[in-house]
Amino acid sequence: MPVVAIVGAQWGDEGKGKIVDLFSEGADLVVRFQGGANAGHTISRKGCPLVLHLIPSGILHKQARCLIGPGVVLDPDSFFQEVADLQAAGIEVSSHLGLSGKAHVILPYHRAEEAFIEAARGGDRIGTTGRGIGPAYADRAARIGIRVFDLLDPPLFKERLSLCFRLKRGHGLTGDDASFEEIFNAYVEFGQRLRPFLADVETELREGCQRGSAILLEGAQGTLLDVDHGTYPYVTSSHTVSGGAVTSLGLPSSQINRVLSVVKAYTTRVGSGPFPTEVSGPLGEEMRERGKEYGATTGRPRRCGWIDLVALRHAIWVNGVDGLAITKLDALDSFETVKVCEAYRWRGKTLRHLPEEPAVWTEAEPIYQEFPGWKRSTLGTNRFEDLPGRAKRYLDVIVEGLGVELVLVSTGPDRGEEVCLRPLWGSTWDGEERWSRS
Secondary structure, eight states: OOEEEEEESSSSOSSHHHHHHHHGGGOSEEEEOSBOTTOOEEEEETTEEEEESSSOTTTTOTTSEEEEOTTBEEOHHHHHHHHHHHHHTTOOOGGGEEEETTSEEOOHHHHHHHHHHHHHHGGGOOOOOSSSHHHHHHHHHTTOOOBHHHHTSHHHHHHHHHHHHHHHHTTTOSOOHHHHHHHHHHHHHHHHHHGGGEEOHHHHHHHHHHHTOOEEEEOOSOGGGOTTTSSTTSSOSSOOSHHHHHHHHTOOGGGOOEEEEEEESSEEEOSSSOOTTBOOHHHHHHHHHHHTOBOTTTOOBOEEEOEEHHHHHHHHHHHTOOEEEEEOGGGGTTOSEEEEEEEEEETTEEESSOOSOHHHHHHOEEEEEEEEOOOSOOTTOOOGGGSOHHHHHHHHHHHHHHTOOEEEEEOSSBTTOEEEOSOSSSSSSOSOOOOOOO
16 A cells, blocks of 8 residues: 655645545555644534644544654644544544654744744744744754653753753743743643653554555645745745655655645635735635635635646646645636636746746746636536536646646535545556546
8 A cells, every 4th residue: 555645736725634534534544744733724524624733634534543743843732722622523532643752842932932033024024823833943953942752851851941941031032930930830741641642653654664554644834835945935944845754754755655736726825925826806805705715723814816837837846746636626616717827927038837036936927828717616516527618628727737647626625525536545546537638
């Protein structure tokens, strides 16, 4: 059985939660490999949305062992709130959820530091979630981070926390001795509460690979937010691409058999940064309302625009994508026309691939193909032949432009509201051919 990485190909919010949940039905292990509680993966159960931030999106499937890997930064308070919410919804968690003790911990001063940095940027703010993700990753790289394991050893934790206080107090980020004791005591208690969830994630992965288990690797955010390969500095602080799973989980790259990329049928972005295909005015508002484009974590309205094949070609390449899941097709049902950005125009040049220079992102003008909209509901459609011909043509243009096989089209938030063209599990993307160009 394969090891499959599921990653977002845009600026996050592509609908990865639903896709991971769908394919977790046949999975033995589901492993979250990066990010923190800044992620918001939404699963809809009979019309009721369930938002996950840290816990893998396979948690609704009892046979799937769900693991949080070393590359995740953990906010213990958010973690336990999420566990409580799941249990209140009647979902068993503790029996099949594991956490790496190597995961770094977010502390209160990380949130204060993030707020301080954002305020210092003034009008050039990144637009972070304010959850301390970036400073926690920065401390990890600076080798002053605190891991879950440290919370289990109070003398060691006190020593490391004391160092952080000395380094950060000069910037007004940590408070006084009383706040030190308060944080120390609270996080020692968190450590004891986290102890039952601890798992040797690397060993479980290795043994799963040796057994031939079906393994899903779940990424957070999207490729264009990768700290190296995204629109820097308007990015997150971790590696969101499929290669991030290799480094974060200690998994040999040869073990990943497939990469499934999740792509929204249009494009959205939260926060600041370049967005060549952004649509403003009434059309952008319609796109936002039709797609319910508000952040699952922050509630902020998302910026909306047409699908961008230039950016997606970049994502396909850096992730090694061999399968595509397109989501929210139904959000475009009402449009008279739909557009696909096939290239950029920049200073008289036509660009089909993403340039490295940041200035090009902000100056580039999209070159569109425009098509008549299908003006017919696709909501809940689960057979390709039942999709409108113009919707099929739109999908075909995307697939041809990216050169990647279409595996699934989502036509609504709930399970069953999708067209599955290929099974995920098996030796190849095999199965009955159920779609054709029109």
